[in-house]
Amino acid sequence: MRIRTSRTSRQWAEVDGVGEDGEAGGIGAQEAARHLSQAVRSANLVILSGLGTSLCVRRGGDRLAPTMWQLLERVRAEFVRLDAADPLPGGRDRWSAFTASANVDEEEGNLEHILSRAKLSTELVPERVRVLQERLLAVAEEVILDAVDFLAADVSLGTHANFLRRIARRPSRKARVRIFTTNYDRCFEVAAGREGFIVVDGFAFGSEPRFNPDQFNYDVVRRDTEERTDYVENLFHLLKLHGSIDWELDEASGRVVKREGTRKPLLVYPRSTKYEMAFSQPYVDIMAAFQASLRVPATTLVVIGFGFNDKHIAEPVMAAVRSNLSFNLVVVDPVIEARCADGPLFSPYLESFAKLVDDGDGRLALVEGTFEDIVPLIPDIVSQTEVERHYDRMRNITTNAQDRR
Template sequence: MQVLTYRNGGAWREVKDPQEDGNGRTIPDPALAEINRNLSDCFRCTNLVVLTGLGTSLHVNVLPKVPGASGPRAAQPGKRIAPTMADLWNACKENREELFEKVIALTHFPAAKGENIEALLSHCKIAEEFLGDGDDKALITGFIATAEQTVRDCVRFLDVEDEVGLHADFLRRLVRRSTRKLRTKVFTTNYDLCFEYAARKGRYVIVDGFSHTTPQVFDSLYFSYDIVKRESSPDSHDFIPNVFHLYKLHGSVDWTKNTKSGEIEKNPASESPLLIYPRNTKYELSFEQPYLEMMSAFQTALRQPDTGLLVLGFGFNDNHLAEPILSAINSNLHLKVVVCDPGLGPWEHKEKGVQDGNDAKHPYLSKLRYLIEHGDARLALISATFEQSVPLMPDIAAETDLEQHYERIRLMREAG
């Protein structure tokens, strides 16, 4: 792990293995202390905003590797894992392998863009608009439909009993904040149900814009509601703990649109879930319902005073999300930003030596790095995976009696 903040003089500092002094006491590591300080500062903000991307789901159902081993991820027996963009490319190619090269040729897809399914689908949508009616257009239209179906199948990798303990631990640290502060807002670009299943495991309450009726129907009004506990006295009420807001910026595998009423409903078995598919029209689609409400809430949250933004596993490749973040950094002096991603910071290549991280090459991340190097104390970049980041986040309170009770009941049921 590495960290870049103004306190380091604008230079990356690596976390070292624990060292002991002559009396056997552990010497505090400056880099680790700096990471802990920035995460704590972020959690202490009145308004805590979290933005997560694909990187927070890549560890789920993955077969543990032997220490020191490298290579691609492998799924546990009988399980499926979250797909990367490269995985989606390969899956789409396998499904229509006999037509794949022709699609590449018809769309004039440049080889320089590599195996990028988002770029390919973007070229397909453009080609579909300009190709005249005929076999070529029908081929492209059919490929788009097949590719979207492949994406839907791949992102439905999670079963309700799959292990999402790390997500549950993460949520536990988020929702333990004082109820006097604003509810934590979790924004995610992921389609999967990791946070929903983790909340179920931890008995956390999600406010996600859907009603508590059957079927559940989306209405942004529900985001303004909260949950309180009322005792026998009608004048006595307290905000309950363990509540957070969840905004799924690109849709979810359990969202569907009712063709008769036009309403957005929850249906885990939907054959046509409401998703923003990976292509360059994501920006335009994000301004349709229900995504418009999510984007509006995201931009509003970033403009609030005393706001902490924690970014996890998000590569800043979606302009419609990266631009509001950069704009808020420019205009909101009371915004604290911590970005955690393993692609940040310099790294050692076996043959080429030390290589620059994304912070030196990415158009948005390089701007954050520039501000840090020039003394911006509000920003911090941490080179760490989701698995490395969660244990370092402040654990504000010990496990409550109610949580211990739920865990005992769960273990009893599993024991039969």
């Protein structure tokens, strides 16, 4: 793991032997400790999570969350399976028909580009072609849904749980942590449930939770018999920028509801049209909250596993860097150096951040590492609470009982 800041002489410094006090190791270790300590102690802590935070989820050594390339391969494989079971008239195969209607090469490797062109083509082609293209799009989107619905009871979320313990247990005088994620999966929600954290995700409590953005203005307090109140521990806000596999649009009421196991999830699928789609409900409320969070003074944004390919998300971050002088930014990405230079992974935003760092902007830190790498380095500034100790004891009882069976 390496880090680049204004103090590393325009070089990538190895993060080796870092301790929470920042005294061990060289300049890289000290800079990592300094920026991460500043992040968890900031008045306002915001997290932006991308695909990289889900790639660590494994079962038996096998990674469960798919990459974009793997999603593309699964879509193609499903088309091949359907061709064998129900051939199209004229001997055409589905993938050729799909890419031809979208006017892209059959060997195109960018799933976002293919789906975007395919969606656009449904509005331009004749009725006969449009019907087929819509069916193929529905198949592709069904594959994406099944691929990201990978959590089960036996799947460990230790890295997510450790992350929440380190960033979400803040003193009550500080603002609650806000985690914004582009992921459709439920890793953070499930990890929070297993660890006894309370998640404020914008859905009102009830037998069928409905989305209400006012929920993000509420908090949870504890009242004792003497009518004194205090804020409950272990609570964070979770805002899903591109929807979730358990969200659904209720056609009767026009409201967004949470329904586990729905086959009609409200998602912004990986298409280049995400910019336009992200400004319909409920995304407009969540995007507004994201932009507002970055404008608050004394805010630190920690970006993990997000490649800055979505312009509607990257632009507010760049605007905060430009205009909010008390805004701090830590970007964690395993290939961040490649994203800062010309090549297939290049990001103009990360190149700009790197130039600011090299010009002496001390508010920014670029870290080359994974979600798994960075979590152990985040200082745990709050000791374990009695509630957390209780959950640990109960978990041990359950584990021991299962081992005896």
